Amino acid sequence: MIRRPWAVGPMGLGQVEAFIRLVAAIANADDLADAMAAIAADLGFQYFAIIHHVDLTAAGATAIRLHNYPPRWAEHYEKNGLGVSDPVHRASHRTSIGFRWSRIPALIKLTPRDRQMLERGRVEGIGDGFTVPANVPGEAFGSCSFANEEGQPVADAMLPLAQLAGDYAFEAARHVWRVREGSGAARLTDRQRDCVLWAARGKTDWEISRILDVSEETVIRHIKLARERYGVEKRTSLAIRALFDGTLSFADILKH
Known part of the structure; x- marks a missing residue:
């Protein structure tokens, strides 16, 4: 388990800055997952997800996917290739700043299938959340999300800190995945x-x-x-x- 250098006193900008310094030096997915679970809890969230918005099964190991979501929900999500159609992901393509999931209907038009997916998520333990878009030019869209089960409140006062933590968390994941892939990336003529x-x-x-x-x-x-x-x-x-x-x-x- 990774040490939490920011876990001193009430959560604030100083603690998030300590988290940022920590993840900037992380070079493996396990340590990043530990750090994310810890910062999510300190921000008032049960879950986190750093993910590329692609069919995760088709994309294979190149796709960033790091989360602590309930196993049944994660299995259903990947098995059905929901990374592309996920309304949370589609909504994140319409804004450059973090948003509460309650704002999704203001960002995109929800279809009956979207509503079914969100309801299935609630049943499996994923209710409300906050998503930070990570749309890097030249790469697949991605995001860092923090979430709670249904009925667990999201603290509005923590959202600016979640925005900052989410931005750096996704960049840390990009670094980790580049290290995992090694320097032998394909080069095309x-x-x-x-x-x-x-x-x-x-x-x-x-x-x-x-x-x-x-x-x-x-x-x-x-x-x-x-x-x-x-x-x-x-x-x-x-x-x-x-x-x-x-x-x-x-x-x-x-x-x-």
């Missing part, structure tokens, strides 16, 4: 990147060959080599990995 980019835009190999003025066999070879460098089999997974390491950005994919 310019032509491989071009092919992966157009594949991510939904183009077939033949269409890419016409766009880049090369043979279809050349496109197939470039994409095959790119898949091998990332250690993935599907084109979708290839695009996800390229997004995670900054080879592609969402702006690249959406810019036709």
Whole structure:
């Protein structure tokens, strides 16, 4: 269990600054999880989640996912690939500052499926919460959330501190995941990147060959080599990995 250097006196800015100094030096997920559980409790929350907004199963080990949510809820969440459709995540794409979950209907239009998901979360122990968006240019969207079970109040006075802690916690997670991945990250050639980019835009190999003025066999070879460098089999997974390491950005994919 990691030591809590900030746990002296009432929770305040000084304690959060001590937390920030601590997580800046953390290099493994277990220590970061311990620090997050401790700061969440001191802020008045039972749970935390630092997560990329992707299908966690498809993204594999490259996706940041660190939390202490109830196991049944976490299993249901990952099994059903809710990282992309989660209304909390979608709401975080509409703002640059932290928000209480009660504000979600003001940020996005909730669908019946969204309401079912939020209700399922309440049943499994996740009721109200506060989410800090972490939308890094060139990477998949992410966030740091703090949450309580239904009926456990969220202290408004703690939310500015939660905002600050959440910002630095996500950055600490990015550092930890880079360390875990090591320095052997895939590097694509310019032509491989071009092919992966157009594949991510939904183009077939033949269409890419016409766009880049090369043979279809050349496109197939470039994409095959790119898949091998990332250690993935599907084109979708290839695009996800390229997004995670900054080879592609969402702006690249959406810019036709």
